[in-house]
Amino acid sequence: MGGLEEGENMEFVYIIRFGEIWIKGKNRRFFEQTLEQNIRRTLEGAGRNAKLERERGRLYAVESAESPKETLELLSRIPGIVSVSVGVECEKTVKSLAENGLALMKRMGIVPLSFKVESKRADKTFPIPSPQLSREVAEYLLTHGLDVKVDVHHPQMVFGVEIQQNGAYAFCKTLRGARGLPVGVSGKVAVLLSGGIDSPVAGYLMQRRGATVEPIYFHGFPFTSDMVKNKVARLAKKLAFYQKSLTLQIVNFTPVLTALKQKCPEKFTIIVMRRFMVRIAGEIAKKTGCRALVTGDNLGQVASQTLDNLECVTDVSPMMILRPLLSFDKFEIIEQAKRIGTYEISIEPHEDCCSLFVPKFPEIYGKLEEAREAEAGMDIEALVTECVETVEKMDF
Ligand code: ATP
């Protein structure tokens, strides 16, 4: 393996670790199977030709490729994976582990200033105990091309060695995974997806706890242009990466917006608009078997997100409303949005129907009775029915 030329394929083994080990029994099997399916689907979808093997509490993906970069990155984004290393399969000898590991480093262009070896011996029939194995592999590396400092406290590279029942592996790069639970183990929720920064992150965080998401977008053409629809579709596609399939439901919200303009006291337009959103989303969500609504609400961020106003909205929801970002700091939300690739899309300028309807003096501490009173002139049932029946669907 050491004599491989640049450009030639090399066989990489990805060591996939998953956590939440307190999940036991049947759940654990379900968890592992779902994770395995998600990995398989993601790799196939990206055209990566990797073979998956399950081995007690671990998954291994074996792939013959020129570079492991893309697969490593894909794996690190899949919820349920704690960490993933790229390595090579070796014989169970110090020489093979060190030499194959060096070839891997060369292929990946890894030239560390310091390193340490970490060994794990699951196969107890292998005669060398872990600490001694680490020392022997380190010595071999030091005298065969890796002439750099050993630093056991802050190494620039950890050279990993694993002796498992089914084989031995050397690896030199480990990425932290997305963690959380595999998408699909926690049921289904409907995400109210706007074109903003927050709601895609809220959706992703629910996916990361194992939920499958169904985004619902309220489109108010011509108050909002079709460019916003396109933007939301691109955001939905980002979330689609994490699950088997995803359907974006687009509500034609214009009848409600028109009625709001005519019949709702200006001060209450946002609160009443939100009440309509959760009523309509709730009905759509019920039809598709969703158990909860999810929003990107963030306490105190804007006038509509005070406890009073959130209460006014919760009041009319036919199901739970989950608000995973409620306590987040805006910087944390932005960081997460950047990580999942939605930030760049979200910050494209757009007119959202809410910003067009934001009154000069919005009600900040809406009282329930006042909110109910504010919408009294509108035909709530007819509007909800109309919106639910005219939904447009987009599959990803
Ligand atoms: P975001 O970045 O998600 O747009 P925001 O800070 O702009 O959030 P608001 O506009 O007040 O907040 O909206 C709060 C939440 O209401 C959003 O996170 C989203 O879940 C939902 N929402 C708002 N507008 C829409 C819309 N047009 N379609 C679907 N959901 C919406």
Ligand code: MG
């Ligand atoms: Mg918004």
